[in-house]
Amino acid sequence: MAISLEWYRVFYQIARQGSVSRAAQALYITQSAVSQCLRLLEQELGVILFVRTPRGMRLTPEGEELYRFVARGVESIAQGEKYLRQVRGLESGSIRIGASDMTLEFFLLEHLEAFHNRYPGVHISVTNVSTPETLRLLHDGAIDFGAVSSPVNGQAGLVVRPVSEIQDVFVAGSRFDDLRGRVLSPPQLAGLPIVCLEQNTSTRRYIDAFLSEHGVHLQPAFELATSPLIAQFAARGMGVGSLVRNFALPLLRDGRLFELALSPSPPPRNICLVYDGRLPLSTAASRLLEQMV
Numbered sequence: 465m466a467i468s469l470e471w472y473r474v475f476y477q478i479a480r481q482g483s484v485s486r487a488a489q490a491l492y493i494t495q496s497a498v499s500q501c502l503r504l505l506e507q508e509l510g511v512i513l514f515v516r517t518p519r520g521m522r523l524t525p526e527g528e529e530l531y532r533f534v535a536r537g538v539e540s541i542a543q544g545e546k547y548l549r550q551v552r553g554l555e556s557g558s559i560r561i562g563a564s565d566m567t568l569e570f571f572l573l574e575h576l577e578a579f580h581n582r583y584p585g586v587h588i589s590v591t592n593v594s595t596p597e598t599l600r601l602l603h604d605g606a607i608d609f610g611a612v613s614s615p616v617n618g619q620a621g622l623v624v625r626p627v628s629e630i631q632d633v634f635v636a637g638s639r640f641d642d643l644r645g646r647v648l649s650p651p652q653l654a655g656l657p658i659v660c661l662e663q664n665t666s667t668r669r670y671i672d673a674f675l676s677e678h679g680v681h682l683q684p685a686f687e688l689a690t691s692p693l694i695a696q697f698a699a700r701g702m703g704v705g706s707l708v709r710n711f712a713l714p715l716l717r718d719g720r721l722f723e724l725a726l727s728p729s730p731p732p733r734n735i736c737l738v739y740d741g742r743l744p745l746s747t748a749a750s751r752l753l754e755q756m757v
Contacts, residue, residue, distance in 0.1 A: 467508050474501040475513060476538045479531050482520040554583040557748035560607040562591045562598035565690055566667070567611035570710045571628050571735045575756045586748045595666035602738060608749040609739035613666050613708075621742035625757055626734035632671060633709045634658075634724040635716065639701030647725045650678035657685035657703035659694050667691075671706055674730045695721065 477487035478498065488495045506513050513527035523531055550556040563572050568590065576588060591601060598610035603619060616624050634653060636643060654675065660682070661668040675682050685703045688694050691711040698705030698712075699720045705712065715721040737756060739745065745753070 467505065468501075471501045471505040471508075472534050473538060474498055475505055475527075476531070476534050478502060478514065478521050479523055479527070479535075482522075484521065550585070552747055554748055554751060555585045556587075557585070557746060558587040558589065559746065559749045559752055560589045560591070562593060562601045562607040562610040562612075564595050564598065564611070564613065564665070565592065566613060566630070566708055566710065567595075567735050568592060570630075570708075572611045572756075575752070579752050579755060583748070583751075594664055596664060599738070602740060605740075605743075608745055609737055609753060612736055612738055613670075614733040614736050615666070615670065616736055616738060621740050623739050623741040625737045627737055627757055628735040629732050630735060631709045631732045632667065632674075632730040633707065633712065634726060635695070635698050635705045635707070635712045635721045636703075636724060637699045637701045637721055640704060643724055644722055645725070647727050649727060650675050650680045653704070653724070653726060654680040654682065658682060658706055659686040659688065659697045659703040660684045660706040661691065661694065662687050662689060667708060670733065671730065678728075 474487065474491065477490045478484060481487045481490055484495050484498050484502075488498045491498065502513070509530075511526040512524050513530065514521045515524060516522075547556065561572070572590075576590070579586070580588065591598075591607060593601070595610075595612040595616075598607070598612050599616070599619070601607045602610050602622075613630065614624075614626065616622070640656075660671065663669070663672075672682055684706075686694075686697055688697065691707040694705040694707045695712045695715050697703060699715050704724065705721075709716075709723070712721055712723070716723060737753060739749075739753070
Protein backbone atom coordinates (compact mmCIF):
# COMPACT_ATOMS: atom_id res chain seq x y z
CA MET A 465 0.00 0.00 0.00
CA ALA A 466 1.35 3.47 -0.91
CA ILE A 467 1.67 5.88 2.00
CA SER A 468 -0.75 8.78 1.71
CA LEU A 469 0.43 12.33 2.33
CA GLU A 470 -2.72 12.76 4.40
CA TRP A 471 -1.43 10.16 6.86
CA TYR A 472 1.63 12.31 7.46
CA ARG A 473 -0.59 15.36 7.98
CA VAL A 474 -2.49 13.39 10.62
CA PHE A 475 0.77 12.23 12.23
CA TYR A 476 2.02 15.83 12.29
CA GLN A 477 -1.11 17.15 13.97
CA ILE A 478 -1.19 14.40 16.61
CA ALA A 479 2.41 15.24 17.48
CA ARG A 480 1.67 18.97 17.62
CA GLN A 481 -1.65 18.74 19.46
CA GLY A 482 -0.66 15.91 21.80
CA SER A 483 -4.00 14.10 21.45
CA VAL A 484 -6.17 12.38 18.86
CA SER A 485 -9.19 14.52 19.69
CA ARG A 486 -7.37 17.84 19.26
CA ALA A 487 -5.76 16.59 16.05
CA ALA A 488 -9.22 15.71 14.74
CA GLN A 489 -10.44 19.23 15.55
CA ALA A 490 -7.44 20.80 13.79
CA LEU A 491 -8.00 18.66 10.69
CA TYR A 492 -11.82 18.92 10.72
CA ILE A 493 -12.20 15.14 10.60
CA THR A 494 -13.48 12.55 13.10
CA GLN A 495 -11.37 10.99 15.84
CA SER A 496 -11.94 7.55 14.31
CA ALA A 497 -10.52 8.82 11.00
CA VAL A 498 -7.44 10.15 12.81
CA SER A 499 -6.93 6.85 14.61
CA GLN A 500 -7.33 4.88 11.40
CA CYS A 501 -4.77 7.03 9.53
CA LEU A 502 -2.27 6.61 12.36
CA ARG A 503 -2.83 2.87 12.45
CA LEU A 504 -2.31 2.53 8.69
CA LEU A 505 0.84 4.66 8.80
CA GLU A 506 2.35 2.62 11.61
CA GLN A 507 1.50 -0.60 9.78
CA GLU A 508 3.05 0.58 6.56
CA LEU A 509 6.23 1.86 8.27
CA GLY A 510 6.46 -1.12 10.59
CA VAL A 511 7.10 0.95 13.72
CA ILE A 512 5.13 2.35 16.67
CA LEU A 513 5.06 6.15 16.44
CA PHE A 514 3.14 7.10 19.60
CA VAL A 515 2.48 5.75 23.04
CA ARG A 516 -0.60 6.71 25.02
CA THR A 517 -0.01 8.36 28.39
CA PRO A 518 -2.34 9.96 30.94
CA ARG A 519 -1.28 13.31 29.47
CA GLY A 520 -1.99 12.32 25.88
CA MET A 521 -0.03 10.98 22.94
CA ARG A 522 3.78 10.94 23.21
CA LEU A 523 6.16 10.29 20.35
CA THR A 524 8.35 7.21 20.51
CA PRO A 525 12.05 7.63 19.63
CA GLU A 526 11.23 6.48 16.08
CA GLY A 527 8.30 8.90 16.00
CA GLU A 528 10.51 11.79 17.09
CA GLU A 529 12.97 11.08 14.28
CA LEU A 530 10.17 10.89 11.73
CA TYR A 531 8.58 14.08 13.06
CA ARG A 532 11.76 16.10 12.36
CA PHE A 533 11.43 15.29 8.67
CA VAL A 534 7.65 15.42 8.39
CA ALA A 535 7.38 18.78 10.18
CA ARG A 536 9.65 20.44 7.61
CA GLY A 537 7.62 19.01 4.76
CA VAL A 538 4.17 19.80 6.15
CA GLU A 539 5.19 23.31 7.20
CA SER A 540 6.77 23.96 3.79
CA ILE A 541 3.55 22.84 2.09
CA ALA A 542 1.56 25.14 4.38
CA GLN A 543 3.85 28.04 3.49
CA GLY A 544 3.43 27.25 -0.19
CA GLU A 545 -0.35 27.16 0.14
CA LYS A 546 -0.29 30.48 2.04
CA TYR A 547 1.86 32.04 -0.68
CA LEU A 548 -0.51 30.89 -3.41
CA ARG A 549 -3.49 32.33 -1.52
CA GLN A 550 -1.61 35.63 -1.32
CA VAL A 551 -0.79 35.45 -5.04
CA ARG A 552 -4.41 34.78 -5.94
CA GLY A 553 -5.43 37.76 -3.81
CA LEU A 554 -2.55 39.85 -5.24
CA GLU A 555 -1.10 40.36 -1.78
CA SER A 556 2.19 39.13 -3.26
CA GLY A 557 3.54 37.80 -6.53
CA SER A 558 5.76 39.14 -9.27
CA ILE A 559 5.58 40.52 -12.81
CA ARG A 560 8.46 40.73 -15.30
CA ILE A 561 8.06 43.28 -18.10
CA GLY A 562 10.19 44.37 -21.03
CA ALA A 563 9.70 47.91 -22.35
CA SER A 564 11.45 50.54 -24.46
CA ASP A 565 11.95 54.12 -23.26
CA MET A 566 8.96 55.26 -25.31
CA THR A 567 6.49 52.57 -24.27
CA LEU A 568 7.55 52.93 -20.63
CA GLU A 569 7.27 56.71 -20.49
CA PHE A 570 4.19 57.30 -22.65
CA PHE A 571 2.04 54.28 -21.81
CA LEU A 572 3.27 51.84 -19.20
CA LEU A 573 4.28 54.20 -16.40
CA GLU A 574 0.80 55.47 -15.51
CA HIS A 575 -0.59 51.94 -15.47
CA LEU A 576 2.24 50.67 -13.27
CA GLU A 577 1.58 53.52 -10.85
CA ALA A 578 -2.12 52.67 -10.60
CA PHE A 579 -1.44 48.95 -10.26
CA HIS A 580 1.21 49.45 -7.57
CA ASN A 581 -1.07 51.74 -5.57
CA ARG A 582 -3.74 49.04 -5.62
CA TYR A 583 -1.48 45.99 -5.14
CA PRO A 584 1.67 47.18 -3.32
CA GLY A 585 2.69 43.63 -2.39
CA VAL A 586 3.30 42.61 -6.01
CA HIS A 587 6.93 42.98 -7.09
CA ILE A 588 7.32 44.44 -10.59
CA SER A 589 10.57 44.16 -12.55
CA VAL A 590 10.89 46.28 -15.70
CA THR A 591 13.75 45.59 -18.11
CA ASN A 592 14.26 48.78 -20.10
CA VAL A 593 15.45 47.69 -23.55
CA SER A 594 14.61 48.24 -27.23
CA THR A 595 11.64 46.57 -28.89
CA PRO A 596 13.79 43.93 -30.66
CA GLU A 597 15.50 43.06 -27.38
CA THR A 598 12.13 42.92 -25.59
CA LEU A 599 10.88 40.40 -28.15
CA ARG A 600 14.04 38.34 -27.66
CA LEU A 601 13.52 38.32 -23.87
CA LEU A 602 9.92 37.23 -24.39
CA HIS A 603 11.01 34.43 -26.70
CA ASP A 604 13.55 33.27 -24.08
CA GLY A 605 10.93 33.29 -21.31
CA ALA A 606 12.79 35.99 -19.36
CA ILE A 607 9.73 38.28 -19.14
CA ASP A 608 5.97 37.75 -18.81
CA PHE A 609 5.02 40.31 -21.43
CA GLY A 610 6.42 43.29 -23.27
CA ALA A 611 5.32 46.80 -24.20
CA VAL A 612 6.68 47.45 -27.69
CA SER A 613 6.11 49.65 -30.72
CA SER A 614 4.77 48.29 -34.00
CA PRO A 615 5.43 46.85 -36.46
CA VAL A 616 6.05 43.61 -34.57
CA ASN A 617 7.62 40.67 -36.34
CA GLY A 618 5.39 37.71 -35.57
CA GLN A 619 6.61 34.53 -33.93
CA ALA A 620 4.81 31.32 -33.07
CA GLY A 621 2.19 31.86 -30.39
CA LEU A 622 2.80 35.62 -30.08
CA VAL A 623 -0.26 37.67 -29.10
CA VAL A 624 -0.04 41.35 -30.13
CA ARG A 625 -2.57 43.80 -28.66
CA PRO A 626 -2.43 47.44 -29.84
CA VAL A 627 -3.16 49.83 -26.97
CA SER A 628 -2.10 53.35 -28.02
CA GLU A 629 -1.39 55.15 -31.30
CA ILE A 630 1.91 56.93 -31.97
CA GLN A 631 3.12 59.12 -34.83
CA ASP A 632 6.64 59.45 -36.23
CA VAL A 633 7.56 63.04 -37.16
CA PHE A 634 10.50 65.13 -38.32
CA VAL A 635 11.25 68.25 -36.29
CA ALA A 636 13.68 71.15 -36.58
CA GLY A 637 14.82 74.27 -34.74
CA SER A 638 15.19 77.89 -35.85
CA ARG A 639 18.20 77.14 -38.04
CA PHE A 640 15.77 75.52 -40.48
CA ASP A 641 13.07 78.22 -40.38
CA ASP A 642 13.08 78.32 -44.18
CA LEU A 643 11.38 74.90 -44.08
CA ARG A 644 8.53 76.15 -41.91
CA GLY A 645 5.24 75.90 -43.79
CA ARG A 646 6.75 74.01 -46.74
CA VAL A 647 5.61 70.55 -47.70
CA LEU A 648 8.59 68.29 -48.29
CA SER A 649 8.83 65.01 -50.14
CA PRO A 650 10.90 62.13 -48.77
CA PRO A 651 13.70 62.76 -51.34
CA GLN A 652 13.89 66.42 -50.21
CA LEU A 653 14.06 65.26 -46.61
CA ALA A 654 16.99 62.97 -47.44
CA GLY A 655 19.04 65.99 -48.48
CA LEU A 656 18.92 67.41 -44.94
CA PRO A 657 21.20 66.50 -42.00
CA ILE A 658 19.11 63.94 -40.12
CA VAL A 659 19.38 63.10 -36.42
CA CYS A 660 17.84 59.73 -35.61
CA LEU A 661 17.99 56.64 -33.44
CA GLU A 662 20.51 53.86 -33.80
CA GLN A 663 19.73 50.99 -36.14
CA ASN A 664 18.92 48.43 -33.44
CA THR A 665 15.57 50.06 -32.61
CA SER A 666 12.11 49.45 -34.05
CA THR A 667 11.61 53.20 -34.66
CA ARG A 668 14.73 53.45 -36.81
CA ARG A 669 13.81 50.32 -38.73
CA TYR A 670 10.34 51.71 -39.34
CA ILE A 671 11.63 55.04 -40.67
CA ASP A 672 14.23 53.30 -42.82
CA ALA A 673 11.53 51.09 -44.32
CA PHE A 674 9.20 54.07 -44.91
CA LEU A 675 11.89 56.09 -46.70
CA SER A 676 13.03 53.06 -48.66
CA GLU A 677 9.53 52.71 -50.10
CA HIS A 678 10.07 56.18 -51.60
CA GLY A 679 13.50 55.45 -52.97
CA VAL A 680 15.44 57.09 -50.14
CA HIS A 681 18.36 55.50 -48.28
CA LEU A 682 18.86 57.37 -45.03
CA GLN A 683 22.41 58.53 -44.25
CA PRO A 684 22.02 60.38 -40.93
CA ALA A 685 24.35 63.05 -39.62
CA PHE A 686 23.89 61.77 -36.06
CA GLU A 687 22.72 58.44 -34.67
CA LEU A 688 21.78 58.60 -30.99
CA ALA A 689 20.70 56.14 -28.31
CA THR A 690 17.60 57.97 -27.02
CA SER A 691 14.83 60.11 -28.48
CA PRO A 692 15.06 62.92 -25.86
CA LEU A 693 18.63 63.50 -27.07
CA ILE A 694 17.37 63.74 -30.65
CA ALA A 695 14.97 66.51 -29.62
CA GLN A 696 17.81 68.40 -27.91
CA PHE A 697 20.12 68.05 -30.93
CA ALA A 698 17.36 69.34 -33.23
CA ALA A 699 16.59 72.28 -30.93
CA ARG A 700 20.28 73.29 -31.07
CA GLY A 701 20.16 73.32 -34.86
CA MET A 702 22.38 70.28 -35.34
CA GLY A 703 19.96 68.66 -37.77
CA VAL A 704 16.39 67.58 -38.43
CA GLY A 705 15.23 65.15 -35.78
CA SER A 706 13.39 61.92 -36.56
CA LEU A 707 11.42 60.68 -33.55
CA VAL A 708 7.99 59.88 -32.19
CA ARG A 709 6.02 63.09 -31.62
CA ASN A 710 5.53 62.46 -27.89
CA PHE A 711 9.23 63.02 -27.21
CA ALA A 712 9.21 66.40 -29.00
CA LEU A 713 6.00 67.79 -27.48
CA PRO A 714 7.60 69.94 -24.73
CA LEU A 715 9.90 71.66 -27.24
CA LEU A 716 7.15 71.95 -29.85
CA ARG A 717 4.92 73.67 -27.32
CA ASP A 718 7.52 76.20 -26.23
CA GLY A 719 8.49 77.00 -29.83
CA ARG A 720 12.05 75.69 -29.80
CA LEU A 721 11.04 73.07 -32.36
CA PHE A 722 8.55 72.96 -35.19
CA GLU A 723 7.21 69.95 -37.07
CA LEU A 724 8.08 69.58 -40.73
CA ALA A 725 5.24 68.91 -43.16
CA LEU A 726 5.98 65.76 -45.13
CA SER A 727 3.98 64.29 -48.00
CA PRO A 728 3.46 61.44 -47.75
CA SER A 729 4.06 61.27 -44.02
CA PRO A 730 4.85 58.05 -42.13
CA PRO A 731 1.63 56.18 -41.33
CA PRO A 732 0.73 56.13 -37.64
CA ARG A 733 1.63 52.99 -35.71
CA ASN A 734 0.95 51.60 -32.24
CA ILE A 735 2.29 50.80 -28.83
CA CYS A 736 1.43 47.13 -28.35
CA LEU A 737 1.38 44.65 -25.51
CA VAL A 738 2.88 41.30 -26.51
CA TYR A 739 2.93 37.95 -24.75
CA ASP A 740 3.16 34.26 -25.57
CA GLY A 741 -0.41 33.00 -25.86
CA ARG A 742 0.75 29.40 -25.42
CA LEU A 743 1.99 29.97 -21.87
CA PRO A 744 -0.13 30.71 -18.77
CA LEU A 745 0.41 34.12 -17.20
CA SER A 746 0.64 34.63 -13.46
CA THR A 747 -2.40 36.03 -11.67
CA ALA A 748 -0.62 39.37 -11.21
CA ALA A 749 0.50 39.64 -14.85
CA SER A 750 -2.98 38.76 -16.08
CA ARG A 751 -4.58 41.38 -13.85
CA LEU A 752 -2.16 44.09 -15.03
CA LEU A 753 -2.82 43.21 -18.68
CA GLU A 754 -6.56 43.39 -18.07
CA GLN A 755 -6.08 46.86 -16.59
CA MET A 756 -4.18 48.12 -19.62
CA VAL A 757 -6.33 46.90 -22.52
